[in-house]
Amino acid sequence: MKHPFQKLTTPFEEGHRSWSETYPRPAMARDSFFSLCGAWELSAVKNGEETFRSSVTVPFPPESRISGVERALAKGERWLYRKTFTLPADFCKARTLLHFGAVDQIAEVTLNGVSLGIHEGGYLPFSFDVTDALTAGENTLTVNVTDDTDTDLPYGKQRKKRGGMWYTPVSGIWQSVWMESVPADYVSDLEIRADLQTVTINTQGGTEEKTLSVTTPNGEIRYTYKGDSFTFTVEEPRHWSPEDPYLYCFTLQSGEDTLRSYFALRVITTEKIKGIPRLCLNGKPYFFHGLLDQGYFSDGIYLPASPEGYTFDIETAKKLGFNMLRKHIKIEPEEFYYQCDRLGMIVFQDMVNNGKYRYIRDTVLPTLGMKKRPFFRAGKKQRFHFEKTAKETIRLLQNHPSVCYYTVFNEGWGQYDGDRIYKELKALDPSRIWDATSGWFLGRESDVDSRHVYFRPFAVGKRGDKPVVLSEFGGYTCKLEEHSFNLNKTYGYKTYTDLPAFRAGLEQLYRQQILPGVKEGLCGTVLTQLTDVEDETNGLVTYDRRVVKVDPAAMSALGADLQKELEA
16 A cells, blocks of 8 residues: 655755755844754663664754654653764854754753753744853764653644644754854844834843944945944835835944844834724735745755745745735744845744644634633643743844734634733734734734634624734645645645636635725735645645646736725
8 A cells, every 4th residue: 555645855955055054043143153953963762761863964853854864752752962063273252152943842951061951942042151061172962852742832733643734743953053152242132123214223232332334225324332222213214015125234343243134114003094994014004915834844844955945935925926924833943034024025923822722612613603712721831831932932033024913822722811911912012913813712902803714705794993804714725646745635625626726716715705805994814825734735835845836927916906906
């Protein structure tokens, strides 16, 4: 019998910039960069005994094909990563920092036998000052990883028993590991806040006096100032949008420390236009025409084989006329957000859910119209990790202008205290739109009226005082077997057997339901979805990124018509 799971290759595996060559933090870059990606030793350990040994290619999770391992942790096992390295003789300055992009779920890090610390949570970066643990010659770095897919920690779409809308779980190191060297007085944090003309640069650490050099369309502007905060005004501002994603690059000099970064001038607001609540970009009504983006790849699962995978997804969405991606219950490496900044792709960013998901309570009953959530109190551990991760996510993505909108809870998964959490997170970043409860189980507090509609025709209907966003819809399936992961099972909400019918179905969906809704108050849509993912074949692009199922000209015409309808 033929194995149901196909090993699909993508176009990003050879001939592209590697993760070892890619600076992991483009919004706060230094010349000092030493990558620890590449070959590591990997062991599985259970009850103190080694049960498996291999070489693994970091930063790909061991479950992925291109990691060279293709193995998941068995019950009771943990991963032990080991890497030996020697730094260049001229690398180290006063202090040396070790950075991890993300390790799923719990990482205990040791360098040359010195314990550096423990990090919990599989989606956010963390770092250590390793100056005192380094040696002049060979160094040995070890990472002990525990991943039981603890649902009290954010876990996203991962499930041990994958299938349907749940995907293969990952574990261990799945983003870049790297080092940088800094002077004794260095800038440890950089925060940028900008509107349509005014920019504030906030820093932590570094020397008292700093020099800021900003490149503008009219030449370079230089400011010298003292302290940790500086505000200035940009003359003849050029505003960022998907149509003109202009980035102002700058250099910040603080003593011997030099940083490179960028900012953009843009605002996103809610306004009443002709009596209808609208989402506005840079003060004008804008239709947010988007796709659900799960961020899964057939080669590296949670990470594309090269950064080109992200560029391909963003550029393909743009060629199809879309201006927004809803990053669904996953936080990507900063490279993804940088490419969205650079290429002009708005990001609607989900928080990564935790807590138990109940199919009947969270999907079946709401789909049937029972959208009042039963009272639910999350446990102390769940609350702690969700709120901590959400706040750290805001801080991580603060400087990326493409991120315009946050979703707190999706379809009730782990939902609790929605009104309180909305207020607390909104206070931390009032410059973005906040969708407290995407889909259903609505509370009192949210910036938008966020709906999911799959199994009935969409109509705006009764409208309140908030912009209406159809934050999920569609899910139409067309399976191309030679480009599909699971040959035996298919998951989607409406099935087409050939591409012409699939394309016609999407055209009809938009023109008969979405376009009429724009006049009634619809401000944005998120079609399910950008790409196929494992069993799901409801993408506009196949899981291996080798076939675009729709016609770019026809899809671009739809996107243009949506904005025209809004402006008419």
